Amino acid sequence: MVKKLVLLMIGIMMAALFAGCGNDAPKEQAGKKIQVVTSFNAMAEFAKAIGGDKVEVSTIIPDGVEPHDFELKPENMKQLATAQVFVYNGFGMEPWAQQAIDAAKNSKLITVVATDGVEAIKNTDPEEIKEHGAEDPHAWLSLKNAKIEVKNIKDAFVKADPANKDYYEKNYNEYVAKLDAMIKKYEDQFAKAPHKNFVTGHAAFAYLCRDFGLEQNSVEDVFAEGEPNAAQLAELIKYCKENNITTIFAEEMASPEVSKTLASEVGAKVETIYTIESNEDNKTYLERMDENLTKIAASLQ
Known part of the structure; x- marks a missing residue:
């Protein structure tokens, strides 16, 4: 009788424990930020602009390091192993990117090649093409390209966190409006330049x-x-x-x-x-x- 009573009490305690976990889990998930890894500063800037307070952004290439010279380190794979989104420029800027993605073994990782949809400017020097690839990678230094890059990032955030789709869309539209205003401002100035x-x-x-x-x-x-x-x-x-x-x-x-x-x-x-x-x-x-x-x-x- 005592044994049955003890087992009953344990059962009640376990049920209460699981019920408590079940109630807390959605709250914990709802408050979680998307873990975003970016390759270098410009990509981090775009991710923060679109993600706002819904994302936590880290960057692989340290400040002060020339991205063309960067070599991948083991800790970078650890960053990607726990990330939900990885944003990199493409066009040969990060020749190590696919190696890092493969090594991370993160089946849930959403990968964003920010330059998807950008019309590439081709390199003409044979030595540059041999060492770095056929495209000029500096697409982010164009305000018009930036509009394409932030759209690719926004789409990835919506995929990773569909519950906050409206938030990312709002941030994206506001950011594009700022880019458009700057484009218009300088188109007028450069048109008049001697x-x-x-x-x-x-x-x-x-x-x-x-x-x-x-x-x-x-x-x-x-x-x-x-x-x-x-x-x-x-x-x-x-x-x-x-x-x-x-x-x-x-x-x-x-x-x-x-x-x-x-x-x-x-x-x-x-x-x-x-x-x-x-x-x-x-x-x-x-x-x-x-x-x-x-x-x-x-x-x-």
Whole structure:
């Protein structure tokens, strides 16, 4: 009799315990944020803009590391093993991405190639194509491409968290409206510019140029590799003089010293420009793009 009573009591306690777990589980799930891993800063910026307080974003490539030179580490696979969404740019920017996805063995991971749907600008240098692939990867430095990239990210968040679809749609629409306003602002400014040429540290701005009918020349190639030899520097000096270049743009991770040398040779000033590959000056993507475009527009006067 005592034995039956003990078993009955245990049964009641276990039932209460499971009932309690059942009541708590939905609350815990409802409050959970989507775990999002991004490859580098621009992708993190887009993910945070669309995901807001519904996502927790981490980034694989540390600030200050040139993405073209990054090598995958074991801890990066651990990040992806527990993530729900992985956002990377594509176009050869992260040649390690598929290796990381395979190694993570996360069957529930939703993968976003942010450049899906972007019209690629093709590399023309055989050595660049051999080492890095056929596409210029810097698609995020175009406001028009950014609209495509954030849509791909929004669609992934809706898939991962359909209960909050309206929230992600609202954030997406508001962000695209800001991108459209900036596009309109600078289309008007560049249309009135007396010339369309600028010179920068490395050739990262081809998509930006396509947006606004501009032309870039650069100290380094698309992948920020190799400083110009004496003959190439002489050509750049000639180009600057012929095109009335008064500003040489430099990036922190792409030969700023060569940019300064070129500027002194042609009597130009040096201005910093953002590539948005790392977190820079704690500014958002929109703030940095606005600053980039303001500086480029001023240099064309």
